[in-house]
Amino acid sequence: MLAHLEKYFRTERLPHIWCPGCANGIIVKSLVEAIDKAGLDQDKTVIVSGIGCSSRAPGYLNFNTLHTTHGRAIAFATGVKLANPELNVIVVTGDGDGTSIGGNHLIHGARRNIDLTVLLFNNSIYGMTGGQYSPMSPQGAKATTSPYGNIERPFDICNLVTASGASYVARGNSYHTSQLTNLIYQGLQNKGFSFIEAISTCPVYFGRKNKLGRPADMLKMQKEFCISKEAAEKMSAEEKAGKVITGVLHYAELPEYTEQYQKIVDKCQRR
Amino acid sequence: MTVTDIKAKLMQGNQACAEGAIYAGINFYAGYPITPSTEIAEVLAERMPEEGGKFIQMEDEIASMAAIVGASLTGAKTMTATSGPGFSLKQENFGYGIVAETPCVVVNVQRLGPSTGGPTAPAQGDMMQARWGTHGDHPVIALCPSTVQECFDLTVKAFNLAEEFRTPVLLLLDEVIGHMRERVFVPQPGELEVVDRIKPEAGTQNYLAYQPVDSTLVPPMASFGDGYRFHVTGLLHDETGFPTNNSEVMGSLIERLHQKIERGREKIVIVEEIDIDDADVVIIAYGCVARSAQKAQKMARKKGQKVGILRLITVWPFPEEEVLRVAEKAKALIVPEMNRGQIKDVVQSAVVGKAEVYGIGNVDGEMVSPCQILAKIEEVL
Amino acid sequence: MSMNAVKEQLEPVVVNLAWCKGCGICYSLCPTKVLSSNELGKSIVSEPNKCTRCKICENHCPDYAITVMGVKK
Ligand SMILES: Cc1ncc(C[n+]2csc(CCOP(=O)(O)OP(=O)(O)O)c2C)c(N)n1
Ligand code: SF4
Ligand code: SF4
Numbered sequence: 001m002l003a004h005l006e007k008y009f010r011t012e013r014l015p016h017i018w019c020p021g022c023a024n025g026i027i028v029k030s031l032v033e034a035i036d037k038a039g040l041d042q043d044k045t046v047i048v049s050g051i052g053c054s055s056r057a058p059g060y061l062n063f064n065t066l067h068t069t070h071g072r073a074i075a076f077a078t079g080v081k082l083a084n085p086e087l088n089v090i091v092v093t094g095d096g097d098g099t100s101i102g103g104n105h106l107i108h109g110a111r112r113n114i115d116l117t118v119l120l121f122n123n124s125i126y127g128m129t130g131g132q133y134s135p136m137s138p139q140g141a142k143a144t145t146s147p148y149g150n151i152e153r154p155f156d157i158c159n160l161v162t163a164s165g166a167s168y169v170a171r172g173n174s175y176h177t178s179q180l181t182n183l184i185y186q187g188l189q190n191k192g193f194s195f196i197e198a199i200s201t202c203p204v205y206f207g208r209k210n211k212l213g214r215p216a217d218m219l220k221m222q223k224e225f226c227i228s229k230e231a232a233e234k235m236s237a238e239e240k241a242g243k244v245i246t247g248v249l250h251y252a253e254l255p256e257y258t259e260q261y262q263k264i265v266d267k268c269q270r271r
Numbered sequence: 272m273t274v275t276d277i278k279a280k281l282m283q284g285n286q287a288c289a290e291g292a293i294y295a296g297i298n299f300y301a302g303y304p305i306t307p308s309t310e311i312a313e314v315l316a317e318r319m320p321e322e323g324g325k326f327i328q329m330e331d332e333i334a335s336m337a338a339i340v341g342a343s344l345t346g347a348k349t350m351t352a353t354s355g356p357g358f359s360l361k362q363e364n365f366g367y368g369i370v371a372e373t374p375c376v377v378v379n380v381q382r383l384g385p386s387t388g389g390p391t392a393p394a395q396g397d398m399m400q401a402r403w404g405t406h407g408d409h410p411v412i413a414l415c416p417s418t419v420q421e422c423f424d425l426t427v428k429a430f431n432l433a434e435e436f437r438t439p440v441l442l443l444l445d446e447v448i449g450h451m452r453e454r455v456f457v458p459q460p461g462e463l464e465v466v467d468r469i470k471p472e473a474g475t476q477n478y479l480a481y482q483p484v485d486s487t488l489v490p491p492m493a494s495f496g497d498g499y500r501f502h503v504t505g506l507l508h509d510e511t512g513f514p515t516n517n518s519e520v521m522g523s524l525i526e527r528l529h530q531k532i533e534r535g536r537e538k539i540v541i542v543e544e545i546d547i548d549d550a551d552v553v554i555i556a557y558g559c560v561a562r563s564a565q566k567a568q569k570m571a572r573k574k575g576q577k578v579g580i581l582r583l584i585t586v587w588p589f590p591e592e593e594v595l596r597v598a599e600k601a602k603a604l605i606v607p608e609m610n611r612g613q614i615k616d617v618v619q620s621a622v623v624g625k626a627e628v629y630g631i632g633n634v635d636g637e638m639v640s641p642c643q644i645l646a647k648i649e650e651v652l
Numbered sequence: 653m654s655m656n657a658v659k660e661q662l663e664p665v666v667v668n669l670a671w672c673k674g675c676g677i678c679y680s681l682c683p684t685k686v687l688s689s690n691e692l693g694k695s696i697v698s699e700p701n702k703c704t705r706c707k708i709c710e711n712h713c714p715d716y717a718i719t720v721m722g723v724k725k
C-alpha cells in the first residue's frame with residue numbers, strides 16, 4: 001500500500017473525512033490498485049464525482065479531479081470525455097447521487113456507451129445528509145426518513161444499466177477486495193461505458209439504524225451475502241435466496257460514442 | 272477593404288449567434304431543444320464537426336450545462352443555448368461555473384413565462400433570473416443584442432469575456448431577435464478581436480489553479496491533461512482549489528469573484544447613447560424593445576421633443592454610472608420592457624431620485640410599440 | 653539474515669496511529685489475533701510472531717493505516 005499511497009494519493013490531505021470503519025476507503029484502495037494495474041497516466045486521467053460522502057474521494061487522489069454538483073458527475077464527465085477523448089475519465093458516485101438525482105444521466109451515459117468508467121459506491125443510504133433512504137435501500141430498511149421501514153423497492157442498478165445499453169457491467173463489494181480491484185480494472189480496459197457497483201458500508205447511519213453491528217460485522221456480512229456469478233451458477237434457487245451476485249454481469253462489444261463522433265468529424269473535414 | 276470583400280448574409284438571429292460562436296472559436300456545444308432557441312443547436316449540429324468541434328444533444332438542460340463546464344476544463348471554448356424553462360434548469364450548474372471559474376457562454380432566447388408560458392411569444396422576463404437565478408452571492412455578466420448583427424458580434428464578445436474573466440457569460444436574446452432575419456456583415460478572420468484564456472506560464476512549478484497572479488484577480492487556467500493535476504470543486508475553496516471551512520477564506524473567495532468583474536468593468540460594460548446631451552426625456556431600453564425605442568425617439572425628435580436613448584448592451588453588471596449620468600441631466604427616464612419593470616426598478620435605485628422613472632411593461636407577448644413609448648413621452652414631458 | 657529481514661520478522665505489521673481511527677476492522681478480521689486495541693480503540697500489534705502476512709488487515713483498513721511487511725508465509 002505504501003508505494004501506491006505516495007504515488008496515487010494526495011497524502012497531505014489524509015486522513016480522509018470518512019467516519020471510522022466506513023468502507024469507502026477500502027473501495028478507493030481497490031480503485032487505485034486497478035488504475036495502477038491498468039497503467040493509466042495520472043496526467044491524462046480525470047476523476048469526476050458528484051456530491052455525497054463517496055463523492056469526496058477524488059479530493060484525495062493525485063489526478064485531475066472534478067467534484068461537481070449532486071447527481072451530475074456523468075454529465076460533466078461526458079463533456080470532459082467528448083471534448084478530449086484522449087483523457088481517461090473515471091466517475092465516482094454514490095447510490096443516491098448516481099441512481100436518484102443522477103439516474104437520468106446514468107442511463108443516458110450507458111445508452112451512448114461513452115467511454116467512462118463509473119464506480120458507484122452503494123451503501124444503501126444517503127450518508128452525507130445523515131441517513132435518509134435512497135433508491136437502493138432495501139425494502140423494510142430503517143432510515144431517518146423511513147422510520148417505519150422502507151416501503152419502496154430498490155433498483156437492481158446493474159440490470160438497469162445493462163438494459164440501458166452499457167457495454168460492461170459488474171458488481172463487487174468492499175470485503176472481496178481483490179475481486180473488486182479486478183472488476184474495476186476490467187472496466188478501465190473496456191472502451192465504452194463501464195459500470196461497477198461496489199457494495200460499501202455506512203456503519204454510522206445504515207449500520208446503526210438497522211442494528212448491523214460494528215464496521216467489521218458489516219464487512220463479514222458482505223462476505224456471507226455476496227456470491228460470485230460462477231458460484232451462483234452451481235447453486236440451487238433456495239441456496240441463492242437472499243444472496244447478491246458479484247462478478248462481471250454483462251459484457252458486449254458495442255460502438256463507443258466519441259469514436260463514432262470522430263468518424264463524423266473526419267467525414268465532414270474530408271468534404 | 273473593398274465592397275466585394277464584405278460578406279453580407281441574410282441571417283436569423285439564432286443563426287448569427289451560432290456563426291458568431293464559430294468565429295469566436297467554439298470547440299464544444301451541448302444543448303437540449305427548446306423553442307425559440309432550437310435553431311442555434313440545429314446550426315451547430317451541422318457546423319461543429321465541419322470546424323473540427325463537438326456537438327452533443329444531452330438528455331436535459333442540467334446535463335447540457337454540466338457538459339459545457341466539464342468540456343471547458345479540458346481547454347475547450349464552450350456554449351449552450353436554451354429558453355425560459357431550460358434556463359431555470361441550468362441555474363445550479365451555472366453557479367458551479369461561476370465558483371469553479373470555468374469560461375463558457377450560456378444563451379437564453381427569452382420567451383413568455385412563467386412555466387411553459389408562451390413558447391413562441393417573446394418576453395424579457397428573465398432579466399432578474401439572469402442576475403439572481405443561481406443561489407448565493409455571485410457576480411454575473413449578461414449581454415443583450417438588439418439586432419441580428421449584434422447577435423453575431425456579441426456572441427464573439429461573450430466568448431471573449433468568458434475567457435478573459437474565467438467565468439460563464441450570459442447572452443440574453445428574446446424571441447423577436449432570435450427569429451428575426453436581417454443582413455449581417457460577417458467579419459473576416461482577424462477583424463474582430465478573439466480572446467483566449469490565459470494559461471499558466473510554461474514551466475510553472477506548484478501551479479495553484481485558484482491563485483491570481485496579477486491585479487486582474489483572474490487566475491491563469493490550466494487544462495485537464497496539461498500535467499498539473501489540479502482539483503476543481505463547487506465547495507468554497509482556497510487558492511489550491513481544495514475546500515475549506517475557514518470563514519475568512521470562504522468570504523475572500525466570494526469577494527474576489529466579485530472584484531475580478533468590478534475591475535474589468537470598463538471592458539465589460541457597454542452602452543449606446545443616442546442624442547443624450549440635450550434630452551429632457553431619455554428612454555432606457557435593451558434587446559428587441561430598443562428597436563421600438565429608436566423608432567419612437569426619431570418620431571419624437573421630429574415633433575421637436577428632446578428625447579434621447581440609453582441602450583443597455585450590457586445589462587449585468589448593471590451600467591449604474593452611465594444611467595446616473597443620464598439621470599443628472601434629464602427630467603424623466605422611460606424604461607420600456609417586456610416584463611413588469613425588472614430593469615425599471617434597478618434604474619430607479621441607480622438614479623437615487625435624480626430623475627423621475629417611468630416604466631412600460633408588456634407581459635402579453637406583444638412587442639412594446641413605438642406608439643406606446645410616444646404616448647408615455649407625451650405623458651411625462 | 654539481512655537487517656530488513658530481521659526487522660520484518662520482529663515487526664511484520666506497522667500501524668500508523670496518526671491515521672488509525674480505531675474502527676476495529678483490522679483486529680476483528682485478523683485470523684490469528686496479531687492485532688488488538690489500545691485504550692483508544694486504535695490498533696496495536698500485540699502478537700507479531702503469529703502474523704501470516706495474509707494482508708487481510710491492510711486490505712480492509714479504510715484509512716490506509718496498516719502496512720504489512722514482507723510476503724505471505
Ligand atoms: C441539488 C442537491 N440536492 C440535495 C443535496 C444534499 N445532498 C448532499 S449529499 C446527498 C446524498 C448523498 O447520498 P449518496 O449519493 O448515497 O452518497 P453517500 O453520502 O451515501 O456516499 C444529498 C441528498 C445537494 N447537495 N444538492
Ligand atoms: S456517514 Fe456513512 S457513508 Fe458517510 S462517511 Fe460516515 S460511514 Fe461513511
Ligand atoms: S482498520 Fe485501520 S483504522 Fe481501523 S482500527 Fe485498524 S488500523 Fe485503525
Ligand code: SF4
Pocket residue numbers: 665681682683684685686687702703704705706707708709710720
Ligand atoms: S497480515 Fe494477516 S495475520 Fe498479519 S496482522 Fe494482518 S490480518 Fe493478521
